[in-house]
Amino acid sequence: MSKSTTEPSRHDVVVIGAGFSGMLLIHRLRDELGYDVKVLERGEDVGGTWFWNRYPGARCDFESEFYSYSDDEIQQEWNWSEKYAAQPEILEYINFVAERWDVRRSIEFDTTVTAAAFDEARDVWVVETDQDSTFEARYLIAATGNLSVPSEPSFPGxxxxxxxxxxxxxxxxxxxxxxxxxxxxxxxxxxxxxxxxxxxxxxxxxxxxxxxxxxxxxxxxxxxxxxxxxxxxxxxxxxxxxxxxxxxxxxxxxxxxxxxxxxxxxxxxxxxxxxxxxxxxxxxxxxxxxxxxxxxxxxxxxxxxxxxxxxxxxxxxxxxxxxxxxxxxxxxxxxxxxxxxxxxxxxxxxxxxxxxxxxxxxxxxxxxxxxxxxxxxxxATGFDAVTGALERIEITGRNGRPLADAWAEGATSYLGLAVHGFPNLFTVTGPGSPAVLTNVVASIEHHVEWIADYLEHLRREGITRTEATAAAQADWVERVAELASHTLYPRAASWYMGVNVPGKPRVFLAYLGGFSTYRTTCSAVAADGYPGFDHAHAVREIADRETERVNA
Incomplete structure (x- = not known):
């Protein structure tokens, strides 16, 4: 990871991607909870998948009235024209929401994240971009989308x-x-x-x-x-x-x-x-x-x-x-x-x-x-689905371990939300979540809400570092694989398995237990005090406050 010559821009949270997920993270974390949020987006404007996929006939395959945010003011005001909206209408809707929530002031457009490294001494992520700019934040959230990186064929000539x-x-x-x-x-x-x-x-x-x-x-x-x-x-x-x-x-x-x-x-x-x-x-x-x-x-x-x-x-x-x-x-x-x-x-x-x-x-x-x-x-050769966007960034976690090494034999995560060895990193609709088999906007809303609640828990407790444990991640990966093994899904050479990308490990990338069961599981984790996350080495602020009290 190279070093930028400019002074880092410091924030509470850095988010990668300004699609449905990134916009909602701004609204929830910045507007409702008061976090300093910076979103880094490689495109010229908001929209994510719907900004890039402008091909003829591009259209949503879930009903428009539910492939949308559940914000009551917005859903009462916006009128969908078709059962399955086409790309121009979806992008128009996204821009409508962007104006309503005033998200653009928190976004750096035309900015591609090239590297991100966790600084263990300070419990912060250091993020570098192709604009020779550096950002630092306690938390890094990947809102990179499941279908955002085209799968490029390489034919001779x-x-x-x-x-x-x-x-x-x-x-x-x-x-x-x-x-x-x-x-x-x-x-x-x-x-x-x-x-x-x-x-x-x-x-x-x-x-x-x-x-x-x-x-x-x-x-x-x-x-x-x-x-x-x-x-x-x-x-x-x-x-x-x-x-x-x-x-x-x-x-x-x-x-x-x-x-x-x-x-x-x-x-x-x-x-x-x-x-x-x-x-x-x-x-x-x-x-x-x-x-x-x-x-x-x-x-x-x-x-x-x-x-x-x-x-x-x-x-x-x-x-x-x-x-x-x-x-x-x-x-x-x-x-x-x-x-x-x-x-x-x-x-x-x-x-x-x-x-x-x-x-x-x-x-x-x-x-x-x-x-x-x-x-x-x-x-029309599809996408490097679910993990492609993250694997194109040089992400380095604890002990200098690259994400590419951690995922060398297939993407692993805990709940599709966190990865062992990568503290304070969260993935919206990540590998091991049910997102690609659901109305993805509903999954996005659930993940954003869960992450926001967890960040509030960490802030209340004064915890500066959290990380999925190896055991919890292994159990979740085993559960995802077990569910898939009882279905016909593994018989298909699909992007669910990464088969469409040469050299990509063959691992089923989605949780098959269903959206409802998944939500219940995540709620139980929160209600039980977030088992599966390690906070043992992340109470620096609490210790500092206690030292100040004793010295006083």
Whole structure:
């Protein structure tokens, strides 16, 4: 870690990231509890994931009215236009909240955190940036997001292609006009599924390169009516409270029952209804879809049958059928006309499963010795999820140990909130939390509230250093792995397991016990005086006060 030549800027708390989490941390810690908070943000403005992901079709896959802060004044004033809001509307909402809470005065924009080291002699974090600036704070909070670092492929010859190459995770702010162009999209995960239908409407020719077919279901998106908005606003407290008692942190359709206990004809009829109306509700039709091979196969075949009903060309439909993983064990995508897009005469699908991309050329992409020529290429290759942003920062904890070493065999944490060996560091929606399997804004609110309460506890007790114990972390990591082992999730080569990033350790990154159970667990930790955290070497302020009393 290099040393800045400027005098450090000192604060109580330094936060990395100004998305939903960073903004809420400012509001909770600065405005409500009186902490001096500084947020460091690499982007030009607030928004986090929604600032960077401006690709065509980018849209939330949780209902807008609940993918939002529970602040009553804001939720009563703001009006969502659609069931599933698109990126421009979500970013507009984030800016609306930023103005209301006046968060920008606590944020350094265009500032990338490059390194952070814990100073054991002073119990403070020393944070360095690409702006040759240094910040010091008692606490460092990573609000870096789960899907904030694009996964960059490295194909031979990429630098020789003469046209533009766009990654969905770093889309130009002014947009891209593909009118009349020959366009390639590499990747058919969520960002590809959302963008492909809209790019197809512009491009003269669109070629989709698919390695693994992905399960996706219709979003069933539609405008919200004034009446719907009025009813939601009148019942927000009850609805949000009810959502905290669910597995995903959001209200939705209830399952019919277990596969063995339902009439298959009725179950298929219910799948049909949900396909038309509920989006993610398809995989919740049966309560054992993610643990029973038979139940999963039944739901998966329903979706495959739908693909063959929609896609007119049998060969293309067969390529689009997912067979590599159980449905729901990769994040289920919501789409608007995805399968229908492959009926367009200007759209073609190329499988790169058996014959991977060999290289880029000046004019395009070579697959199976055939050169496909393009004017522009889109990389819809996803993210280095959950841990990627933190692993790109040189974070050094106690005894000079880098986080990269601590996570060399896979990310570990206690409750998804703290990491052993890294005192006074907290992670919002970190590895080992349920966040990526929930309404993430609900998870963010829970984590921010829990961290704020804990900081108040430390302040009241005069404790200057806290750290997750090795035993508590090991127990939590074991619990996360145990829960995953009883499901079908580990059978998928998913970003939940880090499989999409070459060289990343294969560890399941999410707690599968459900949002409600997780909240109860965290509440119990707080109520019991925060077991699992070591305060034995962190009572310097208490000792100093006692010394002053005796000397007086």
């Amino acid at each position: 990429m630098e020789t292609f003469t046209g533009p190459i766009h990654h969905t995770g770093r889309w130009p702010r002014g947009g891209v006009d593909f009118t009349g162009q020959r366009v390639a999209v590499i990747g058919t995960g969520s960002s590809g599924i959302q963008s492909i239908p809209l790019i197809a409407e512009q491009a003269a020719e669109l070629t989709v390169f698919q390695r693994t077919a992905t399960f996706t279901v219709p979003a069933a998106n539609r405008p919200l009516t004034d009446r719907e908005r009025q009813v939601t606003k009148a019942n927000y407290p009850v609805l949000r409270e009810a959502a905290t008692h669910t597995r995903a942190g959001i209200l939705g359709e209830q399952p019919m029952g277990s596969f063995a206990d339902v009439d298959p004809v009725l179950a298929r009829g219910e799948l049909e209804r949900r396909w038309r109306t509920t989006g993610l509700g398809v995989t919740a039709t049966l309560n054992d879809t993610l643990v029973s091979e038979e139940a999963n196969a039944f739901v998966a075949q329903f979706v495959r049958d739908k693909i063959n009903q929609i896609v007119k060309d049998p060969a293309t439909a067969k390529l689009l059928e997912p067979h590599d993983y159980p449905i729901g064990t990769k994040r289920l995508a919501l789409d608007t006309g995805y399968y229908e897009t492959f009926n367009r005469p200007n759209v073609s699908l190329v499988s790169i499963r058996e014959n991977p991309i060999e290289r880029f050329t000046r004019n395009g992409i070579v697959v199976d010795d055939h050169e496909h020529e393009f004017d522009a290429i889109v990389l």
